[in-house]
Amino acid sequence: MKNMLVVTSGIVAMILSTVTLAGPREDLLAQYAAAAKATGFSAARGQTLHTQNFSGGKPDTPSCTTCHGKDTRGAGRALTGKAIEPVAVSVTPTRYTDPAKVEKWFKRNCTEVLGRECTPQEKGDWLTFVIGQ
Amino acid sequence: MRIPYRPLAIGLVTLAFSALVLARAQAGDRHFFAPVADSVVKEECGSCHLAFAPSMLPARSWQRMMGELDNHFGDNASLDPATAEKITSYLVANAGDAGGQRYSSKLLKGVATGAAPQRITELPKWVSEHRKVPDWEWRHKEVRTKANCVACHTAAEQGYYEE
Numbered sequence: 001m002k003n004m005l006v007v008t009s010g011i012v013a014m015i016l017s018t019v020t021l022a023g024p025r026e027d028l029l030a031q032y033a034a035a036a037k038a039t040g041f042s043a044a045r046g047q048t049l050h051t052q053n054f055s056g057g058k059p060d061t062p063s064c065t066t067c068h069g070k071d072t073r074g075a076g077r078a079l080t081g082k083a084i085e086p087v088a089v090s091v092t093p094t095r096y097t098d099p100a101k102v103e104k105w106f107k108r109n110c111t112e113v114l115g116r117e118c119t120p121q122e123k124g125d126w127l128t129f130v131i132g133q
Numbered sequence: 134m135r136i137p138y139r140p141l142a143i144g145l146v147t148l149a150f151s152a153l154v155l156a157r158a159q160a161g162d163r164h165f166f167a168p169v170a171d172s173v174v175k176e177e178c179g180s181c182h183l184a185f186a187p188s189m190l191p192a193r194s195w196q197r198m199m200g201e202l203d204n205h206f207g208d209n210a211s212l213d214p215a216t217a218e219k220i221t222s223y224l225v226a227n228a229g230d231a232g233g234q235r236y237s238s239k240l241l242k243g244v245a246t247g248a249a250p251q252r253i254t255e256l257p258k259w260v261s262e263h264r265k266v267p268d269w270e271w272r273h274k275e276v277r278t279k280a281n282c283v284a285c286h287t288a289a290e291q292g293y294y295e296e
Contacts, residue, residue, distance in 0.1 A: 058207075080182040081281030108209055 024097045025089075025131060031099075032124035041121075046129025049122055056115030064113060064126075072133040088133035096127060166240075168292040171223045177212060178220065183283055185253060186292060187227035189240055193249040195224035206251075254279040 022030075029041065051070070053062040060079065061067065067084060068076040073091045076084035085092045096102050110118035118126070166186035169175050178184045187195065199221040202210045212220070225231070229241045243257035244250060253259055263279075270276065275284050282289040 078181050079277070081275070081277040081284055082180075082182050084180075111209060 024099060025127065028096065028099050028102060029124055029127060032120040032127070036120035036124060038121050038124060041124040041128040043125070043129040043132050045122075046125035046127070049118075049126050050129060054114045057111065057113040058115075061112045064109065066113070067109075072130060087130045089131050090133060096131070102127075164293055164295045166292050166294065167227070168290060169223075171220075173216065174220050174223050177216060181208070181210070182280055183289055185282075187224045188229045188231075189253045189256075190228060190250065191230040191241060191244065191248075192225045192228035193247070194251060195221065195228055197249045198251055199224070252280075 032038070033041070050064045050068070050072075055062070067078050068087050069084075071086075072088040073086050075086055078084055085095075087095065089095050106118055106123055110116065110122075166188050168186055169179065169184040175184050198205070199217055202212060202217065240253070240256060240258050250256055266285075270285075271279060273284075277284075282294070286294045288295075
């Protein structure tokens with residue numbers, strides 16, 4: 001019985017610590033989920049958003065891949081020729097840890113590509129996609 | 134016994150060389166434009182292109198550019214007012230005509246007093262320095278645009294524009 005208690009509290013402690021250890025990326029996803037009233041995000045939808053060609057934005061930037069490249073683990077390139085570090089978290093682990101930076105670029109880049117801001121659902125899907133890359 | 138001295142000799146030569154380069158740079162070499170040293174400016178003005186050296190444009194140019202960031206060469210580069218203000222003061226303090234000098238850099242020769250050019254690549258002096266660059270070179274896929282200084286000036290991030 002006593003052992004049982006130790007094990008259970010151990011598990012509880014573990015769960016608690018993963019919760020409190022959740023980083024800024026998880027916080028961002030939670031914010032997007034709350035704003036979108038979403039039940040979940042989909043990496044597959046995120047990938048579609050990333051690779052799809054849109055016609056609502058600027059003609060020279062039809063897709064996220066125009067600048068970020070087709071390979072999420074490879075470097076991208078801005079229209080001005082400057083290299084952009086890979087979007088995949090496995091290659092650039094510092095990515096998406098500054099919420100203000102993430103929001104600033106979602107706003108700029110979605111407007112460039114889609115001609116409008118991305119919805120919280122789209123942002124959550126896209127982040128889920130690149131976090132898993 | 135001679136061999137161990139070689140690396141040392143090379144090291145000394147390298148040291149002497151960089152000291153020379155540094156001395157020339159500090160003496161106001163026409164090839165040297167101090168790169169952006171402020172981390173906020175580097176981050177906010179250096180993610181879409183090289184963070185251009187503030188001394189390449191006069192203060193008026195930076196003031197105007199910073200007031201029109203929502204339409205920045207067709208891009209929206211807007212920033213929150215506090216960040217924008219911080220960046221403006223850095224650019225203005227380090228501008229080509231900072232501190233009331235006529236123009237510290239030769240690059241600004243021929244710019245009318247009172248004018249606020251928005252492109253370094255349209256300064257008369259810049260154009261004349263690049264008149265010999267052939268057309269195919271500008272269109273090369275590694276270059277893409279005149280504003281991609283780093284494609285040709287590999288040490289542009291460090292402030293050197295020899296070639």
